Structures are given as structure tokens and as C-alpha cells.
Amino acid sequence: MEFRNPQAIYLQIADLIVERILRRRWREGDRIPSVRETAAELEVNPNTVMRTYTHLQDAGILETQRGIGYFVAKDGFAKSLALERERFLKDELPSIFRRLELLGFSAEDMAHMCEERMRNPDGGGGQ
Amino acid sequence: MEFRNPQAIYLQIADLIVERILRRRWREGDRIPSVRETAAELEVNPNTVMRTYTHLQDAGILETQRGIGYFVAKDGFAKSLALERERFLKDELPSIFRRLELLGFSAEDMAHMCEERMRNPDGGGGQ
Amino acid sequence: MEFRNPQAIYLQIADLIVERILRRRWREGDRIPSVRETAAELEVNPNTVMRTYTHLQDAGILETQRGIGYFVAKDGFAKSLALERERFLKDELPSIFRRLELLGFSAEDMAHMCEERMRNPDGGGGQ
Amino acid sequence: MEFRNPQAIYLQIADLIVERILRRRWREGDRIPSVRETAAELEVNPNTVMRTYTHLQDAGILETQRGIGYFVAKDGFAKSLALERERFLKDELPSIFRRLELLGFSAEDMAHMCEERMRNPDGGGGQ
DNA sequence: GTGGTCTAGACCACG
DNA sequence: GTGGTCTAGACCACG
Secondary structure, three states: OOOEOOOOHHHHHHHHHHHHHHOOOOOOOOEOOOHHHHHHHHOOOHHHHHHHHHHHHHOOOEEEEOOOEEEEOOOHHHHHHHHHHHHHHHHHHHHHHHHHHHOOOOHHHHHHHHHHHHHOOOOOOOO | OOOEOOOOHHHHHHHHHHHHHHOOOOOOOOEOOOHHHHHHHHOOOHHHHHHHHHHHHHOOOEEEEOOOEEEEOOOHHHHHHHHHHHHHHHHHHHHHHHHHHHOOOOHHHHHHHHHHHHHOOOOOOOO | OOOEOOOOHHHHHHHHHHHHHHOOOOOOOOEOOOHHHHHHHHOOOHHHHHHHHHHHHHOOOEEEEOOOEEEEOOOHHHHHHHHHHHHHHHHHHHHHHHHHHHOOOOHHHHHHHHHHHHHOOOOOOOO | OOOEOOOOHHHHHHHHHHHHHHOOOOOOOOEOOOHHHHHHHHOOOHHHHHHHHHHHHHOOOEEEEOOOEEEEOOOHHHHHHHHHHHHHHHHHHHHHHHHHHHOOOOHHHHHHHHHHHHHOOOOOOOO
């Protein structure tokens, strides 16, 4: 039994950063907090944060300027969106359909719930 | 930052049991493992398991026979289904719609994904 | 032989609280003493009081505001009345009739005592 | 708060003996268990049992034959009945009416419950 | 052996 | 400071 989040910490931090970009908290070209600052904020080892940053750099979401810091890349928003959408379609959507099946809901039921939502957008909790 | 599952352990165990009932691994009238067995298997304190069992007893999903053990209640399946559906509609569905919104998908997009799924039921991963 | 009250302490405390609500000592919306205060007053473990409070919360008699305290629920009086009446009819009334039978009184005798009481309401001790 | 039965132990034991006489477990003239036997059975001090026996002797319910033991007195049944009936009318009945009042039942309601019971004697649990 | 209750004490989130 | 969760360990009733 998994009582702890099985996702690697550096990937959890990556999600957190991507989400801030998608929420427009950090915009393209913005400098984001340093490895040390982020490590202190999240109370994790700086090496873990460094791994997150290089991972997002590989994905084209972050850019580095040596001696200055890390920045949201020019296409950082679009790349973040693409990355998260891919994850959604690949991991989360199948999981949702499995859950619906377990509960005896059909994909059609879910479509109805979506249509209901479209007619009444404030029916469920916003953040 | 949440590196640990914020859900209380006794509720995680409850979900695990309810899922087994919904999957027909345990049927109505079946005796389920004793408090101590489950505690040993999951490596948690027996008190925590007891809390789960009494919680599910309050929900009408389990029944107890003192000195004998816990059993899936006569209406355990229907009660489990009702409990999980309520949780889905109340907690998970809003969270799904928030996630869709963050990713720039509309409820309509999601309805389309569901229709796609209806035409191609095996398109996403089964368990 | 029972030299100790066989009723669980957390249920005894529940009765005590319900009685205070029925006697209007605490009214709907009132904050009741904190878990720790009650535990100190009754000289029991805070966990035992917590068990009482969550039990009464499940019954719809108490409500909680995290970090603030426990309150008598909006329908706390009616719920308390329903709970106690159920207990009376289910547990106490059969016990009264058993006792009457042992003493050679019939249900008819008891009805006569009640009629006597109706004609002379102050005939027995008030609290 | 009273977590223990406030009734003195020697009186609890007296009730137990009187009940056995009323239930015809011990009949008039029967020898009842010795002080030591009863003390062992109930795991109390023999002095406490002795106090019970002399108390019931004073009430005319038990008789002693030195060197032989204690016996149910010739009028032991009638005396037991009178004693318990007095206690019922003096202590228990007022307490029942207070309880009814707290629950919003009138003496008339109770009379109705008794009439119901007369029509349906097996409606509540026998022992 | 099974469930059931209680204590003692720790630690957490929330405000 | 408030509620909430968890562990460790004890002891009980019931069968």
C-alpha cells in the first residue's frame, strides 16, 4: 500500500513549476527563483531542484543563463501546455475512464456530465 | 508542497476495501480479514484499521459479529457504489474540470473525448 | 457481576452532551467546550472525548470548524431528541417492562401509574 | 462524572440475591451459597458479602442457622417482592417520569405505550 | 482469537 | 490554541 506519493520528488516539483507557468504566474522570459531559493522554499535538497530544472530545460520549458539563473523559455507556455496535455491524455484520461467503469458510469454518462457542466459552468467548485 | 498523501490512512484503507467490494473480490456476507490481519498486511496500527472498519460499519457497508469478525453487509455493494459515486461527483469531478480548464480544454472537448471513447472502448488502458 | 458501568465512556459522555442540549443548556449554534477542556474536566483522555465528538458529528448533532471548535448543529436539538427517543424505545422501554414483570406488575398496572401521574403531576420527585 | 456504579457493592449483591428469589431460582427454605462461596464467585471481600446477608436478614428475607448457613426465609418471596416494589415506586418510577419528560413524552404517551404492550406482549425483548 | 475501549504521547494542518 | 490522525500498548468481553 502506497501511503506516500509514489511520484519522484523532482517530477512533483516540475509539475508545480509547469502549473505556475500555465497559470501565468511566471511568464515567458521571467527569471524564476534560484535552485537554492526553491530548495529552501520546498525544504528539499538543492540537487533535487537542480534535477528538476535541467529536466525542464531538456523539455524546452526553461532556459539557463550561466551565472544569472533560470528563465521561462520563449515557447515555455506552449511547451508546458503540450507536456501537460500529453500527460493528461496518456495517464489521466485512461485512469478517469477506469474509475468511471468501476463506478458503473459509461463514457456516455460522463459526456452527459460534461454537457451539464457546459450549461452550468459554475456548478462545480473552482479552485 | 505535498510529498505525502494528504488523505488520512484510515480513509485510504476504506477506499481499498470498498474497491474490493465493487470489484466483487469480496461479496455480500463474506468475512473480510480481521483487524489484526489487515493491520499486519498493511503495516499499520490495529487501531487505524479498527477506525476504518467502524467507519465502514457506520456507512452500512460492513457488519460485525463480535468475537467472529467483520463481514460485507447485505447491501454492502449498493452502499459502496453509492458512497463512491457521491465522492466522485463531489470531489473528483470538480477536480477533473479544474484540470481540464488549466490545460485549456473545455467541457465540450471532454465530451468529445468521451464520445471518442464510446466509439472505441479499448482506446485507453484497462487495468 | 457489573461493578462498573458497562457503557463505554465515550458513549456516556455523548449522553451527557445530548442531555445538555435537550435541557437547552447549549443551544443550536453554541460552541461547546473544546476537546481538551472536556477531557480535563471529566479526567479522561482527549482521544476519548474526540471519539465522542466525532460520534455526535456523524449523528448530525455537532458540527466542527477546524481550528475553532465544535458547535451544536443547526438541527442539533431535533437530532438529539430523535436519538434519545430511539434509544428509549429500543433499550429502556423493554428493560422497564422486564422489570415490571419481575415485580409482578402488569403493563396495565403501569398504565394505571401513568394515569395517576397525569392526575397528580407533582407526585414523584422532579430533579 | 460517575464512570462506576455509585450504588454500594453490598447493596448490588443484595439486589442480585433478591432477584434470584423473585425468579424462583432459590425458593423459601432453600440454603443459599455460603458467604465464602459467594465472595469467591463475585470476587469481592467476604466481609462485604456478610454485610449483604445480615442486611437481608434484617429485612426478613434471609434466615441464618448458626454453623449451617443462610436460608431463604419463610416469607422471603413476599418480603423480596415488597422490598423491590417499594424501591421501584420510590426510586425508579420518578426517574422514569423524569426521563419521559426530558424526551418530550407525557405520562399519557407512556400509558399508550403500556396499552400497546398489553395488546402485543411480545413486542419488546424478553430477557 | 475476535472485536472494542482506553490511555499516553506524538505530530500535523489550520488560523 | 483548535481539531485530526496515528502509534504503541494495555485490558476487556465474548465464544
